[in-house]
Amino acid sequence: MEYSYYPGCSLKSSSKDYAESVKQVSDKLGITLIELSNWACCGASVSHIPEESLSLALPALTIAEADKYSRDIVASCAACFNRLKSTHLLLGKYPEKKIETEKLIGKNLSVKINVKHFLEVLFEEVKDWDSIIIKKLKGLKVACYYGCLLTRPNDMIKDGKSEDPRMMDNLMEKLGAASIDWPFKTECCGTSFGLSKPEVVLKLSGRILRSAKKSGAECIVVACPLCHSNLDLRQSQIEKYNNLKFDLPVFYFPELAALALGIDYRNLLLDKHIVDPMPLLRRKDLI
Amino acid sequence: MDNNNQQTWEPKIYAFLCNWCSYEGADLAGGGRRIYPANVRIIRVPCSGRIDPVFILKSFERGADGVLVSGCHPGDCHYTEGNYFARRKFVLVKKLLEYVGIEPERFQARWISASEAIKFVETVKEMTENIRKLGPNTKLVKNIKEEITCQ
Amino acid sequence: MRIGVFICHCGTNISGVVDVVKLAESISHYPGVVISKENKYMCSDPGQNLIKSAVKEYNLDRIVVASCTPKLHENTFRACLEDLGLNPYMLEIANIREQCSWVHSDNPELATKKAEDLIKMAIARVRFAKELTCSKVTIERRALVIGGGVAGIQSALDIANAGYHVTLVERTPSIGGRMAQLDKTFPTLDCSACILTPKMVEANRHHLIKILTYSEVEEVSGFVGSFEVTIRMKSRSVEMKKCTGCGMCQSKCPVKVDSEFDEGLSKRRAIYMPFPQAVPNIPVIDRANCRYFLEKKCGVCKKVCPSDAIDYDQEDTILKEKFGSITIATGFDLFDHSAYGEYGYGKLKNVITSIQYERLVNSSGPTGGHIIRPSDGKEAKKVAFISCVGSRDNKMGKPYCSKVCCMYTAKHALLLKEHVPDAEAYIFYIDIRAAGKNYEEFVYRVQENYRVKYIRGRVSKIFEEGDNLIVRGFDTLSGESIEMEFDLVVLAVGVIPRKDSDSFARMLNISLDANHFVGELHPKLAPVEKNTPGIFLSGSCQYPRDIPESVAMAGAAAVKSLSLFAKEFLTSEPMISEVNTSICTGCLNCKNICPYRAINEEEIKDLDGKIRIVAKVNETICRGCGTCVASCPSQCINLKGVSNEQILAAIEAL
């Protein structure tokens, strides 16, 4: 199936590895992601934007752009997905907000197309994983980390249990990995406080890493570039701050899917990860 | 009432009110001495479910400029569910009136409880004003000259 | 037809705005009106005497009184007509006070015009008035009580002690209900079983009470004074007459399933008594789990039974009986906390419900009264009690306060301190609602003497870390975040209506309130009555009730039954529907929409001898809403007292 693809800013800079794995997996599975040519930043988080009309206008620009093609929008960044989808929902719910936003961006909005996260797309497109998996991720203990924005407010991804989402866990189990049950699946990692008040990230992400480690995870799987940079890029800072040692590689979920689908790991830009995942993958005989 | 004289014309509104909620709401408006236009003529029925569409059509035929029907709120019906049947009927009545060319605003269905005197007063005020703007009802009106005779 | 019109000044209430004298004058010329008079106070004795003498003098047969709302004096004037030997329904009231003079005091001219219109409409209506009479109905002086908890038991006892027969129907194998599951009762800390068991025994021994356990009401028809009720007595597979209650069968049964009575904290057998003090003291076989019924093997209970009471072939018994009144005492269910994702979707082992805690703390419970945690059997030393789980929560669709949780939670914390003196108890609450007698004092005792820590703030998340639970809360009084480790968390789950309350209500044809509790006739003045006459409410089926309230309601409901039984006969409502069978086509549209199921089909013989089906109104069930009248396509059904002719005449009067 064809989708309008909204990569988001991070996938163009700090998270090229995520972008690459999304591309590899969708190519392999025949999912056509057509990047919107004229997309704008979604605003990343409502807390950055001085006012609501602007926080709605930014995603609306992209929604209006996607309206042209009447294909569902796919985002792979959880924050982008959240901004696009909750804007979409809010504009559908409050017609006067829709009119206001249309005026502001100078374009009409149909709010008919859907907004999906790449995780949902993988789930909907592939029904039978067993027949296409080349290498099962046997024995890999993963902690699926959804972050706060993938499931909130109510069921952003169609997963039923927003406090204990299962979609990524189910995907990992289909790929042959063992997903562990842990309580910090949807806790916030500290978002963009990494720049403005880094202690926040060191504290909050530290708790997430600690809980994952305690629950017996060997690595963490994420669906958001910001979660990734907080847990991966800042892991050494976090270790220092908390005086703990984690050594937990952080994967994007399509990276693990790619490995299971038999895509060569050298195509995956895994070397961009800060916590080196190679020793773990080698230990598990996955590369 | 002489409907043809525009100078003295006052809208004539029939109100069919259920005995348990809306009629008591109207009584409560009286108890509170809440002034409203003297254009409404109330007909007491046991339940909004009792209101036959024929009553509404008959009212228009007899020169009513507006018809208000009101019963207990859904779920509060004294007779458990009479007002649900009423609601379904009124939707059809509204369509029928539109079909025969009567402005749908002339027919209003409301849920007014025994404690909602203010809602009753506001409804009557609003309806009187709206109908005043619409002018006299001329559709369906029969020119019945003969008075009811007595044995 | 000779109509008299009597217009009331109501002091100056009416005459201060409406020109009453002029009105009486102009009305007197109205066709059919023989006499038109006004008086200062029509409802007073002189006013009524005026009417009486006018009726006699002018030989009037119908009367219109233009005065205040009919809600006030309709009955006064009806009685006045009755005194004169006229039928009381030959009367119409024109409401020219509440709906005219009081609300149009700004424009006396228009008010007078409107008053005239209202009187004209009343005259038109009274012209079509017919004489109406009530019929008498006999009363079946036996009561049915549905539900064998403390409310049902008390109702049954109160009615039986007054000398009437009562049938008490209970769904589970024993009476006792929720109260039997409780350990102590607040605020007196009486042992719940100790005060309930004597009542259960008393009911069981009462010669006027028939207890049907393991039975359910399946169908109810009829009406006040004679409800026809079908009761299914599920087969116990044990012959009640032979069984001695020795308990041999349940000690030998090889099947173990979760005990409902112990809320899953212990196992019971497939043949079981729910608890040792069960009444009747006779087990049942749970056929869904019994190996004999599932696999046709086993049969151990039959072999070991010393009195040969086991009967695998026993069948359900259907009982049809008539009752004059029905008391609903079906009780409540508890909120299923697996709806709370933030509290672990019901998956965390050491997060238990308040009713489970009652069983834990009970010395005859599954742990012998030791407060130990389900995961590892370790004694709980630090326990969090969380209130308002599934109550005061719009997100969960439970906006109402569950009422009893504040008190039982205080009691739970106290019991923890009594059982484990060195334990720590924390109660997370939003508001403490302790408005019963001695309740507030009890809560203070728990805080002051037992040093239970009350933390004002709703808990946002509970999760496991290792063996223990982490509770994330906030003390809104100090402004401090709280993240504390606990051995055990007890959720004060809210009281909710019985899960099958919707189908139960349909069966009885009664209404439920917005929260699906059984709605009462009037929240202030008739809290134990239903809008269906002859049906009464007791206990938590109406709203969360504690024990004293349930018992009080039970007594009140019993009195309602008794005052019904004390009557010689019932009179039926005169303003009800009637079918003109000569033009009824038998479409039975009316039957389908009647909210009271008062209409049935009837076969009648035409003049030419042909049999056809027509609608027939049951006069005692019909309440006179008139929904059928407005829906009859052939206009053959009419409402006595508010007939189509009367309303159309009123419309045409202007």
Next chain:
Amino acid sequence: MIRNGISQTLALEIEKRTKINVFGCYQCGKCSAGCVFSYLMDTPPHLLMRLIQLDMREKALSSNTFWGCGACVTCSFRCPREIDVLRVINTVRSIAIEERVLSRNNSLKDVPIFNEIFMNNIIGNEHVNEFLLGANFNLKSLKFFKDISLLPVLYKKDKLTARKKASTRNIKKIVEGLKGNNGI
């Protein structure tokens, strides 16, 4: 001290902008309990709601609740009264920015600086240039060497380059349009 009764100006302003009725809040504290950022705030979310209910405008607008908020939506998501707390917090921030009310507590003074740089960044580029974002922030917040240790890694891992500047200027247009309306 509240002497002359309580008006509702702030609450009504919020209701006008968001259609949220803050008087539904009964201060159960679940929002503050679930908020992982509440320790940063001088006024946790439930208390901010209270200040709005009491119309304590100055105190609400000068709180740092909205600078400490990470927009993780936990408060709105778990609120038993189904109040979208996050939208209320954001609206209070908007009003504070419009009225140029300064925070009475400067522990989070860098957050508005970051937000401003972020906005300028996307106004200029149509998207976020993360390197420029970080560099500008360090300059403006006078923390020149913050995260400097990460630089070589970021450089080596090619995490610093970004998407080419877009040719359109939609965001700029919108912001200018808004300025015309409200004078931000």
